[in-house]
Amino acid sequence: MASLLQRKQYFLLLLSSFLFLLQSQTAESRTLNYKWEVKSELKSPDCFKKLTITINGRSPGPTIYAHQGDTVIVELKNSLHTENVAIHWHGIRQIGTPWSDGTEGVTQCPILPGETFRYQFVVDRPGTYLYHAHYGMQREDGLYGSIVVWVPEGQTEPFSYDHDRNLILTDWYHKSSNEHAAGLATPGSGFTWVGEPDSLLIQGRGRFNCSVLGSSSGTCNSSSTECVLYPLTVVPGKTYRLRVSSLTSLSALSFQVEGHSMTVVEADGHYVEPFQVNNLFIYSGETYSVLIKADQDPSRNYWITTNVVSRSRTTPPGLAIFNYYPNHQSKRPPTTPPAPPAWNDVPPRLAQSQAIKARQGFIHAPPKAADKVIVLLNTQNTVNGRRRWSLNNVSFNMPHTPYLIALKHNLLHTFSQEKPPTGYDFKNYDIFNPAPNPEATVSDAIFRLDFNSTVDIILQNANMMSPNNSETHPWHLHGHDFWVLGYGEGKFDIYNDPSKYNLENPIMKNTVPLHPYGWTALRFVADNPGVWAFHCHIDAHFFMGMGVVFEEGIERVGKLPTSIMGCGESKRFLRP
Amino acid sequence: MASLLQRKQYFLLLLSSFLFLLQSQTAESRTLNYKWEVKSELKSPDCFKKLTITINGRSPGPTIYAHQGDTVIVELKNSLHTENVAIHWHGIRQIGTPWSDGTEGVTQCPILPGETFRYQFVVDRPGTYLYHAHYGMQREDGLYGSIVVWVPEGQTEPFSYDHDRNLILTDWYHKSSNEHAAGLATPGSGFTWVGEPDSLLIQGRGRFNCSVLGSSSGTCNSSSTECVLYPLTVVPGKTYRLRVSSLTSLSALSFQVEGHSMTVVEADGHYVEPFQVNNLFIYSGETYSVLIKADQDPSRNYWITTNVVSRSRTTPPGLAIFNYYPNHQSKRPPTTPPAPPAWNDVPPRLAQSQAIKARQGFIHAPPKAADKVIVLLNTQNTVNGRRRWSLNNVSFNMPHTPYLIALKHNLLHTFSQEKPPTGYDFKNYDIFNPAPNPEATVSDAIFRLDFNSTVDIILQNANMMSPNNSETHPWHLHGHDFWVLGYGEGKFDIYNDPSKYNLENPIMKNTVPLHPYGWTALRFVADNPGVWAFHCHIDAHFFMGMGVVFEEGIERVGKLPTSIMGCGESKRFLRP
Known part of the structure; x- marks a missing residue:
């Protein structure tokens, strides 16, 4: 009974x-x-x-x-006592609403205690x-x-x-x-x-x-x-x-x-x-x-x-x-x-x-070739005695004026206007051993992509600071899905490995693992106007610099809501 | 040696x-x-x-x-990761600089991570x-x-x-x-x-x-x-x-x-x-x-x-x-x-x-009489199942648009325009026993004082929620020193106790204890244009509502710096 x-x-x-x-x-x-x-x-x-x-x-x-x-509307009230907050809608591309991506420092100012912020997206x-x-x-x-x-x-x-x-x-x-x-x-x-x-x-x-x-x-x-x-x-x-x-x-x-x-x-x-x-x-x-x-x-x-x-x-x-x-x-x-x-x-x-391949009948064919290839070698580094993660020896640092606001309102002095490196010393770098020179540059520079261009990213793993140690890093791209073109062991061979890419039935994803001592290749089309983070999804790794930011089609982004503003240099907009 | x-x-x-x-x-x-x-x-x-x-x-x-x-200038950089901050300069009256008092919710918006805020005062x-x-x-x-x-x-x-x-x-x-x-x-x-x-x-x-x-x-x-x-x-x-x-x-x-x-x-x-x-x-x-x-x-x-x-x-x-x-x-x-x-x-x-009396030769004589008397009975209360502290059964709640900004820029809808009670039921209230009705109102209403008026405050202690229990509360007034006119045991007698006030050589202070089951009487002149908190200096007690706020001479306050703005309704001032 x-x-x-x-x-x-x-x-x-x-x-x-x-x-x-x-x-x-x-x-x-x-x-x-x-x-x-x-x-x-x-x-x-x-x-x-x-x-x-x-x-x-x-x-x-x-x-x-x-x-x-x-359409989802979330009115988010921050009732924390002293901490701000921001919420990211992971996997939602935010087409037409890049200001709702919820990435503090990239797409919005943080939401203050007592504030109610409205996220709206399809x-x-x-x-x-x-x-x-x-x-x-x-x-x-x-x-x-x-x-x-x-x-x-x-x-x-x-x-x-x-x-x-x-x-x-x-x-x-x-x-x-x-x-x-x-x-x-x-x-x-x-x-x-x-x-x-x-x-x-x-x-x-x-x-x-x-x-x-x-x-x-x-x-x-x-x-x-x-x-x-x-x-x-x-x-x-x-x-x-x-x-x-x-x-x-x-x-x-x-x-x-x-x-x-x-x-x-x-x-x-x-x-x-x-x-x-x-x-x-x-x-x-x-x-x-x-x-x-x-x-x-x-x-x-x-x-x-x-x-x-x-x-x-x-x-x-x-x-x-x-x-x-x-x-x-x-x-x-x-x-x-x-x-x-x-x-x-x-x-x-x-x-x-x-x-993991795309299901027959549901395959989105990727563009046949890339307009731009970015190879991102990840390494552990020491900067001012502090352990960090870097990509091509550049460790990412989040600025306090969100990029979306800075780019749309021409506050370009708020972040480095250099171009981050798109590769490393392929020929000489030994991915199986700790880096001989573990120093790195800390930077908030970003990649500015041609709108609608096709971009290939090669994530290259390597040995950490201690010998015989290479971790798994799951990388997440905001604002897009990407095609997973392939995974490999060891150092990516830029001459031979691309010919092995799966262009037939690659799965599309927004998060993909980079395996120890291996590489992962992915492709996406920069067709979503906005500013998008791409980073290791391990909280501590991103915090320690393991990420980059892409801008694409900023001129096509509509009028930004003032609700995302009020921090960093966007405080200038206060005119009582 | x-x-x-x-x-x-x-x-x-x-x-x-x-x-x-x-x-x-x-x-x-x-x-x-x-x-x-x-x-x-x-x-x-x-x-x-x-x-x-x-x-x-x-x-x-x-x-x-x-x-x-x-003149002290402190450029305060907030390098916390997710928490805002504000610093109060305790005992500094901030004459002419009420926006530098550093009281979040009263005189400024919180300072965000990454921001540098400039405090300047004499x-x-x-x-x-x-x-x-x-x-x-x-x-x-x-x-x-x-x-x-x-x-x-x-x-x-x-x-x-x-x-x-x-x-x-x-x-x-x-x-x-x-x-x-x-x-x-x-x-x-x-x-x-x-x-x-x-x-x-x-x-x-x-x-x-x-x-x-x-x-x-x-x-x-x-x-x-x-x-x-x-x-x-x-x-x-x-x-x-x-x-x-x-x-x-x-x-x-x-x-x-x-x-x-x-x-x-x-x-x-x-x-x-x-x-x-x-x-x-x-x-x-x-x-x-x-x-x-x-x-x-x-x-x-x-x-x-x-x-x-x-x-x-x-x-x-x-x-x-x-x-x-x-x-x-x-x-x-x-x-x-x-x-x-x-x-x-x-x-x-x-x-x-x-x-504690003023030193001979350094006595500042208080005004002989008060223009206004406010008696503040403190009690413990339960509001929505949550323990709070109240004054005359009103428990203070900090708003998210700082009063100084709200008052100067006419955002009066951001807080209650009621007048907080200036006394309690003196005749019938038994300060030696727990309150018979422990419910209270939560409010962000403030006292608006006539500029240059003389104000007497009688702090009246009482029994807490549990029997035979009355704590010591140190009360701190921002923006002023006050004269300590007297301390007493038991219930303040509004007819007889004022005649015992020390008007000869009262010490001036900014913080004064209210002893168990006792009262403390103080006097100040509302001559400092601004908005000033007056509260129990026990962190948790103020957090639980044990405070009030005074406004005086707001019309004499100079142009507010925009650096104190950007939260609550002052976000309206964002005009990119």
């Missing part, structure tokens, strides 16, 4: 199906209005009480559900997207969430499923992002202050082992209801579209559903030629849809797990419950969580990256 | 005397330029590593030394003053320092001393002010999250007992050089003017120098009719000068101690070393630190308050 909880669950399933049908009735694109309040609250997502940045009291914040073509493509803080390292404090865009009513997708579910994966630290930032900015302290995450969260929940804290565990409470493992309830026999996203601060992850294989069908809003995995590697800023059939023994529950890969694994697995209805949601699986892949085994990760 | 360290010390003594002479050469008032950078850094002021807000790498920040009549009176953050509760994170204003060259003071020294007393918490603010703003959590301080600091140094943290003491390091006890070196036989200030977040303090009596000669920039104490009670926001003669056995050092009073004492004493030259600075006194007064013994504290 079903318990009250189970009956309630079943009712919710019915209700959500009904609401879905209801939403499908309206045929035209709509305007969706959200009122969000950002606050700093004491939360215990992994049982340890920590200051968390919430939206309407929650972290992750509310999921935005929309249909292709809808979600022009179906798929799985994200939103998160894009100011300092606030994302790490919990300010993030999901955007799910459905195909228009009446349209179908090239795969079928019974239900649509969503999971965001993150890593979590008991120290605040401000502490991390201070640690990173301290000469000599470098990486060491950040260290490995305390927990991995699935949909904002995890479990830290409070007992390791000993006597001072007053802020860790294992029986807090906030750190009950997240249950994903499935009905036996049904097929689920599971949207899996990563917004880790640092960690590359593997993701598994014990005993179930997954068919990858979407990546970053583009349909993937389906392939099966038992383990999905996922990098910060990426989104995937996988199909999972609830076809296992329904008398028990199964583990959903995430594990750190690419960095030495000291953090316990992130856990959630794959809950077969009508088992109780909190019923622990009788098994131990499945073993993750070896953390330092690169080939399977590279293989998965290479397996 | 003197050690190298001792010789170095002696050299420094000589050098500082020489520099003092050098400074005394210039006869006219000067302009002093400071360039300060505010950062967030990991510091261990009490051996426990904590994110601390520093100025030029230090907390306390640099002491401003000036002569009466000098230090028009000699004495001991302070500066500190006046935004959120950032003061608690270490953003504070001293201002020492000497009499003009050639002038003498009514007491003599050989050397001038300075100590700021604070309390210190291992949790950040943001954590405290979140705790205070959480319904139901109330006070409990803040609790008592972890340490008491003297001139930014203390010693937390790391061993109580057990295994997780990784961030506590007893051998850190940052938490060596502060040494105040004295030469036997010399007399010291010791400037003692308190910028505690919460705690009322007693201050002692073991085996030495002190003669109080200055309070908040005004000469005091001298009196001797062995123990000085000092409240947050107050400054005193005491004369101490190094007349004890010079073969040893002595303890300088601070202790919590007025709240149950759980924090160990704050310690520093009164170091007799040529003993080593770190030589521990052979004695145990002197016992502090009982924490809950109010009469000696009231007696000290009453003993």
Whole structure:
């Protein structure tokens, strides 16, 4: 006999199906209005009480559900006490609304405490997207969430499923992002202050082992209801579209559903030629849809797990419950969580990256050739005793007058007008060893692209400052999707490797991994008027300079809203 | 034979005397330029590593030394990552420069990360003053320092001393002010999250007992050089003017120098009719000068101690070393630190308050009568489940358009135009018991005073929400000094108590304690055009609503600098 909880669950399933049908009735694109309040609250997502940045009291914040073509309006009220904020709509290209990209320093001034800022944009493509803080390292404090865009009513997708579910994966630290930032900015302290995450969260929940804290565990409470493992309830026999996203601060992850294989069908809003995995590697800023059939023994529950890969694994697995209805949601699986892949085994990760191709019938052909090629060699550097990341020996520094305002209003003195280097000493640089000269230049110079030109980017990985060490860097481009032309091991060969590019069926993405000691090639068309960041999606790496900025078609950008102004040199515009 | 360290010390003594002479050469008032950078850094002021807000790498920040009549210019660069900032010049009246008072929400918009804000003001009176953050509760994170204003060259003071020294007393918490603010703003959590301080600091140094943290003491390091006890070196036989200030977040303090009596000669920039104490009670926001003669056995050092009073004492004493030259600075006194007064013994504290009178020959006579009397009854309240403080049942809420801008530029819709109540139900209210109805109104309404009118304020204390509990509240007035007309126990009697006012030789101050279950009466002339906060100087209490704001002569305020604008409704002034 079903318990009250189970009956309630079943009712919710019915209700959500009904609401879905209801939403499908309206045929035209709509305007969706959200009122969000950002606050700093004491939360215990992994049982340890920590200051968390919430939206309407929650972290992750509310999921935005929309249909292709809808207009989303978010009125964001900053109720933090002393901190500003800005939110980026990750994967949304902001065509015609470059001022709504939410990237502090690039497209807007920060939103002050007490202010309400209005973001307005069109979600022009179906798929799985994200939103998160894009100011300092606030994302790490919990300010993030999901955007799910459905195909228009009446349209179908090239795969079928019974239900649509969503999971965001993150890593979590008991120290605040401000502490991390201070640690990173301290000469000599470098990486060491950040260290490995305390927990991995699935949909904002995890479990830290409070007992390791000993006597001072007053802020860790294992029986807090906030750190009950997240249950994903499935009905036996049904097929689920599971949207899996990563917004880790640092960690590359593997993701598994014990005993179930997954068919990858979407990546970053583009349909993937389906392939099966038992383990999905996922990098910060990426989104995937996988199909999972609830076809296992329904008398028990199964583990959903995430594990750190690419960095030495000291953090316990992130856990959630794959809950077969009508088992109780909190019923622990009788098994131990499945073993993750070896953390330092690169080939399977590279293989998965290479397996992701555009789905037949949904291929957007890339331009045949590039107008401009930019090779970005990443290296670790020391600048004034402080550890940084650089591209071709230039470490990015965010200015305080947002580029979009500076460029549109001719405040060109606010940033360097030099041209950043488009390559490095290919011939002589040894990517397998620490750089012989680890000094770098800090600059806020940007790449100014010809409008509508086709740009190739080669991301080139290398050894870090310590020997035998090369990390995975997920790179995210704002304002565009790019074609992933190829991945390779070792040093990119500018003469021979381009001939191996996949121009047939390359997937389009907005975030792509650069594997250890490898290269990744991508192509995009500079056809979106605005100013766009392109950076490593590891919060700390971007903070330490691992990013660049592109300008394109600034003369085609419409009148900027004054709401994005008021900081840096745009304070000049104050005329009382 | 003197050690190298001792010789170095002696050299420094000589050098500082020489520099003092050098400074005394210039006869006219000067302009002093400071360039300060505010950062967030990991510091261990009490051996426990904590994110601390520093100025030029230090907390306390640099002491401003000036002569009466000098103009001080501080170019303050905010290098915090995501937090704004504002600095108040505590005790400086800002005559003619009300926009430099540094009170976020009252006189300026917050200073954004990356911005440099220029404070400019005249230090028009000699004495001991302070500066500190006046935004959120950032003061608690270490953003504070001293201002020492000497009499003009050639002038003498009514007491003599050989050397001038300075100590700021604070309390210190291992949790950040943001954590405290979140705790205070959480319904139901109330006070409990803040609790008592972890340490008491003297001139930014203390010693937390790391061993109580057990295994997780990784961030506590007893051998850190940052938490060596502060040494105040004295030469036997010399007399010291010791400037003692308190910028505690919460705690009322007693201050002692073991085996030495002190003669109080200055309070908040005004000469005091001298009196001797062995123990000085000092409240947050107050400054005193005491004369101490190094007349004890010079073969040893002595303890300088601070202790919590007025709240149950759980924090160990704050310690520093009164170091007799040529003993080593770190030589521990052979004695145990002197016992502090009982924490809950109010009469000696009231007696000290009453003993402070203006020095003969330096009496500023107050106006004989007031044009307006405002009685402010403070009570604890619950508003929407959240603990607050109120005055006559109105709890203050800071608006996001600074009053100075709103009033000068006619943005009167940005705050309530009601008149705050000037009294309470004197006849029926029982100050010795919890309020029967603890609900309150939250408001940003202000008092608008007639220019040049004389205003009396009666601060009336009462029982808190829990029975048998009434705290000490130090009230600080911006933009003015006030005459302290009297202190009393119990409920102020509006018919009889005014006749007991001291109109003969009342001291002028900018900060005054309100003792448990007592009242404090003060008088000021509303002759400084501007908008001025008047509030409890306990950070958390002001944050919870314990303050009011006065406007006077706004029409006489000159053109506001645009640098103070850009937030709230003043964003309207953005016209690119």
